[in-house]
Amino acid sequence: MKAVRVAANSSYNNKYGTFPHKDWLGRPYGSKAVAKKGGGWVLLLAPTPELWTAVLRHRTQILYVADISMVVSMLELRPGAVVLESGTGSGSLTHSLARAVAPTGHVWTFEFHEQRAQMAAKEFEENGLGGMVTVTQRDIEEGGFPEDMHGRADGVFLDLPKPYKVVPSAARCIRADGMFCSFSPCIEQVHRTAEALNANGFRDIRTMEILVRQHEVSRQLLLTDLDNPPAGPTKKQQRQAQAAAQRAAKRQKTAGGEGAAVAAAAAEEGTAAAAVGEGGAEGGAAAAAAAGGSSKPQEQAEQQGEQQQSGPQQAQQAQQQQRQVVHKPVPFGRGHTGYLTFARRVAA
Ligand SMILES: C[S@@+](CC[C@H](N)C(=O)[O-])C[C@H]1O[C@@H](n2cnc3c(N)ncnc32)[C@H](O)[C@@H]1O
Incomplete structure (x- = not known):
């Protein structure tokens, strides 16, 4: 894409x-x-936050759609909501936050890396989000969110190395009953953040890891012992028939004029064509009659070839028709990216 x-x-x-x-x-x-x-x-596809996440230029690690959907949902975002975010990074999450609060809400996003802040602001403008997103260069871990944000946020999202340092500031910004979320790759960060949340008026603290499991889809033959075995001779039957034909041919050589009778016997064993050609015209005709086929040796040989093939071919066709669509989990997939820790701000 x-x-x-x-x-x-x-x-x-x-x-x-x-x-x-x-x-x-x-x-x-x-x-x-x-x-x-x-x-x-x-x-030609319409630009959406999901597609933007799939194609954007990575300037940092980014959040992907599985985590993003959980963040937007658990922060309880809706049109008109006000969200604080830090750091902005590559702006992957910011696009989805903006769409969730559009058209009357606002995303205030903070990034301490000057170039990243500038590039993100430029992209938001180019992607039509200029009026809904404000990027500010600021060190949030050291300075917290600006004071004029106190009590104004419906939700706060952090993707920072030390989110626990920002929890007291987040507590001052989130209105009562508003939601907090932090994304951290390591469980130690989660532990310290949960302690800070507990100490700063947050309740219903929970951490989750979102893993997407892919499934492989294929067509397979699912037979049970109630199903009939596929039509056509088995390999063992084919070997037995071949051996019988060789024995018949040998007997015919020694019996001479008795070719027709020998060939007929071979035909009864299902090997008419094998006997034909060595037993002479008469023998061949008898064998063909016994096998219910052609009297000409050449045709007969061809027919036999077809007969030998048609069994497995038919079986294959029958198997194709019986194949069903099945799926199984792919044994590998995108591994751990991070933990999402959510908490609700309660009234003091
Ligand atoms: C992993 S990226 C965020 C990715 C973002 N969530 C996305 O989906 O594109 C983390 C960002 O936080 C920024 N950052 C780190 N410490 C910060 C701090 N103290 N204040 C503000 N931003 C900070 C980094 O510069 C980086 O751009």
């Missing part, structure tokens, strides 16, 4: 071809746009 800013006189190139932007203008989101040459295509 790629984020593309569209301009009528510009074009987008990738390994599937060249895509003039002017062909995209006026098309509804979700449309397929075909390359100028070569038949390649791209899907």
Whole structure:
């Protein structure tokens, strides 16, 4: 996926071809746009916080959609809400916070790294969030949130190395019944944050780890002992038939003119064609009659080949038809990213 800013006189190139932007203008989101040459295509998707998280330039570690959805939900964000965030980082979470509180709410986000703060502010503006997000360069662990934020926040979110240092400031900013959340990779950070929350008027403290488990989907044959075994000779039956044919051919050689009778016997054993060709025309005809097939040796040999194949082929076809869609968890996946610690501010 790629984020593309569209301009009528510009074009987008990738390994599937060249895509003039002017062909995209006026098309509804979700449309397929075909390359100028070569038949390649791209899907034109509406920009969303989720897609932005998937394509943004990483200037820091970022939060992904699984954690983000839990944060937005547990902070109980809604249109009109006021949220404080620190650090801003690459702005991945900020986009989702902004959409949740839009159009009348506001996200005040704080980042102590000057360049990161500037780049995030520029991106929020370019992505149409300028009116809903304010980025301020500030060391939140040392200075806490500005005093004019006291009592104004519906929710506070921290993604900082020492979130526990900011808990007293967060307690002053969050209104009674508002929510706090902190993201930390290490359980030691969680432990200290939980202690600070407990000491600063927060209750209902809980920590969770969000892990996404992927499932692999495939088609498989699920047979039980109630199912009939697939049609066609087994390998053992095929070997037995071959051996019988060899024995018959040997007997025929020694018996001479008795070829027809021998061939018929071989045919009864299911090996008519094996006897044909060595037993002469008469013998061949008898064998063919016994096998219910052609009297011409060549045709007969072909027919036998088909017969030998049709069993396994039919079985394969039958198996294909019986295959069912199944799924199983992929044994590996994205591992630990961090713990989310939530708490509710209660009235003093
Ligand atoms: C892991 S990143 C945040 C990523 C962000 N949640 C996202 O989804 O894109 C942490 C950020 O916190 C900033 N930071 C670290 N200590 C800080 C402090 N004391 N005050 C403000 N920002 C700080 C870092 O510069 C970094 O950009």
